Amino acid sequence: MRKFGYETWFNIGDKDYATHLYRTEQLRKGRSLSEITDELVKMLGLQIHLLPSTDDFFQTHVISNGRKMHFQEYMVRLHTKPKVQQIVFLGSRSARPARGVLQSIQQGRRIIVSPSNPIVSIGAILAVPQIRTALRKTESRIVGISPIIGGKTIKGPADKLMKSLGFKPSVVGVAEFYREFLDTLIIDRIDEDLAKRVEKLGIRAVVTNTIMKTLSDKIRLAQTTVRELE
Numbered sequence: 001m002r003k004f005g006y007e008t009w010f011n012i013g014d015k016d017y018a019t020h021l022y023r024t025e026q027l028r029k030g031r032s033l034s035e036i037t038d039e040l041v042k043m044l045g046l047q048i049h050l051l052p053s054t055d056d057f058f059q060t061h062v063i064s065n066g067r068k069m070h071f072q073e074y075m076v077r078l079h080t081k082p083k084v085q086q087i088v089f090l091g092s093r094s095a096r097p098a099r100g101v102l103q104s105i106q107q108g109r110r111i112i113v114s115p116s117n118p119i120v121s122i123g124a125i126l127a128v129p130q131i132r133t134a135l136r137k138t139e140s141r142i143v144g145i146s147p148i149i150g151g152k153t154i155k156g157p158a159d160k161l162m163k164s165l166g167f168k169p170s171v172v173g174v175a176e177f178y179r180e181f182l183d184t185l186i187i188d189r190i191d192e193d194l195a196k197r198v199e200k201l202g203i204r205a206v207v208t209n210t211i212m213k214t215l216s217d218k219i220r221l222a223q224t225t226v227r228e229l230e
Contacts, residue, residue: 009077034098051104053125056095060120061088071120080157084164087119089127097130105134110229113144115210117158118177119165135181143184143228145210145221146171150190154211171205172197179203184228186210186221204228 002008012020019040026036032055041050060071064082074082105111116122126132135142151170153159159169167173171187175198178185184204187195188211195205206228212218 010072011076032098034100051101052098053101053128053131054091054095055098056091058089058091058095058124058128060124061090062086063088075157080160084161087123087161087165089124092127092129095128097128097134102130102134105131105138105140108138108140110226111135111138111140111142112225112229113142113178113182115145115147117147117153117156117161118174119158119161119167123177132181138181141183141229142181143186143225144174144178144182145186145225146174146188146191148174148191149188149210170194172201175201175203175205186225186228 023033023036023040026039027033033052034055037050037052041048061068062071062074062082062084063086064074064084068088069078074080074084113122126135147153147156147158148162148169148171151159162169162173162177167177171185171191171194175182175185179201182203184206185198186206186208187198189207189209192207195207198205206224208221208224209217210221212221
């Protein structure tokens with residue numbers, strides 16, 4: 001591709017490329033992201049019901065030194081080096097939740113906020129109008145897992161983005177970001193001394209090992225999370 005004159009900074013694996021190409025092709029044919037997602041799930045043999053947050057146009061951009069760029073350029077091409085002043089979710093004002101999203105939140109018995117980047121991963125979902133409100137109003141218990149451990153992330157720029165945008169890069173900062181709807185936050189043992197500060201925000205803090213190095217670690221953390229939802 002480089003020899004043919006294409007930019008090749010978006011270095012991802014063949015499976016990712018295949019998925020992106022197929023999805024883009026199907027979107028150009030006029031199919032919705034929900035339809036394509038459902039088809040991908042079946043093609044991959046997964047026994048889950050997976051919903052995108054919206055079927056409308058929606059992109060994450062960052063502003064650094066007055067320049068706006070796509071998040072993937074910041075993340076992959078520039079290796080998260082630029083200092084970010086602002087996150088912009090293009091399309092967020094007009095985007096509507098995909099069919100079934102609000103119903104899933106309202107009727108779901110258990111809601112888990114995964115240990116993803118609060119600013120650009122979970123934050124992008126929350127930026128779709130009505131989703132944050134639905135989380136505030138649901139009667140379901142909501143448990144989150146902090147992606148910040150000892151003030152840092154295991155992977156990704158969540159800590160840098162939180163600091164740049166005025167949030168503490170800590171479990172307390174995560175709790176503050178989710179404060180309006182979260183019931184429980186699971187934090188790592190490294191941050192046990194911050195548990196009381198989390199609970200002062202009205203959120204129950206559960207201390208355990210959240211670093212997932214092995215399959216056993218993943219199973220144990222999942223079991224701890226589910227217990228908090230019972």
